């Protein structure tokens with residue numbers, strides 16, 4: 001004899017992630033860590049930018065490096081003598097709050113002022129997955145083409161800081177930097193957009209100043 | 221896209237609940253999927269089916285209901301459905317149908333919800349005897 005039953009679940013995967021993200025932010029606040037989710041296209045310069053910020057900023061920095069298959073980026077950060085956790089995301093196209101929570105236990109959070117979380121190089125999938133960071137920095141580069149912003153509006157709507165990198169080669173690749181800036185502003189009028197070249201150092205100090213002012217606002 | 225991780229998380233939830241309810245088999249799973257999640261329902265369904273092999277969930281009917289996008293416009297106050305013809309993985313652009321503004325609050329369309337399951341369990345009386 002069998003009985004059929006219907007069981008209500010109402011478990012929203014997205015909401016579950018949001019809840020975990022909130023929990024992560026509580027942990028960060030308690031440890032006085034300011035966390036920055038670094039998102040962007042593959043190869044746009046996320047790792048290079050974080051490396052530059054490690055060298056230039058006057059804070060204790062830690063990094064969580066999300067990588068699809070290798071721990072290649074984590075290895076690059078280790079050379080800078082900062083605490084690093086590499087998150088191997090397997091087939092995943094984004095980090096989620098649960099993975100980040102795991103990484104916390106491998107980091108000396110009490111010694112870290114700023115935690116960079118390098119997300120998987122992807123302009124679509126990470127958008128819906130809050131990690132618990134205080135701000136989201138989106139890094140794109142002119143080499144992806146100057147229609148990148150138009151093609152991926154969602155990630156720019158939620159961004160707190162947008163970096164347009166590799167402007168040193170804009171002319172060579174025929175990309176219109178100003179169009180990229182105005183495309184971002186039409187989606188997100190308030191957001192700060194900074195044009196950078198990590199080859200020449202252009203814009204790096206602006207990014208640092210902007211991060212410092214976010215930290216002040218957050219009072220961490 | 222992340223249909224795989226979604227499928228995986230959903231299966232975990234479903235099996236956990238089914239086990240708690242002493243299910244012998246799961247016959248049906250109802251899922252609500254918002255348009256804005258950019259998840260492909262067919263792909264999601266396929267992955268759930270593949271990943272549920274050799275579990276309680278194997279052979280269950282997977283029902284996915286798409287939840288349309290509803291917005292509230294921050295410029296003109298319009299609230300309701302908006303055309304999502306242009307929604308695709310590469311160019312998810314949405315505008316207010318009244319004033320074309322892109323400053324919108326999304327009311328529905330982000331769901332990724334395991335709503336309910338139907339399970340078969342052995343009759344308690346039968347179990348006792």
Ligand SMILES: Nc1nc2c(ncn2[C@@H]2O[C@H](COP(=O)(O)OP(=O)(O)OP(=O)(O)O)[C@@H](O)[C@H]2O)c(=O)[nH]1
Nearest residue numbers: 041042043044045046047048121165166197198199
């Ligand atoms: N010309 C130029 N090249 C740059 C600049 N910034 C980074 N690069 C180069 O771009 C390549 C990719 O940089 P990464 O920092 O590895 O990019 P990423 O976004 O971390 O890449 P993934 O993690 O693989 O997605 C490297 O060869 C860098 O040297 C820049 O401002 N100008």
Ligand SMILES: [Mg+2]
Nearest residue numbers: 046047073118
């Ligand atoms: Mg990298």
Ligand SMILES: [Zn+2]
Nearest residue numbers: 293296316319
């Ligand atoms: Zn409107």
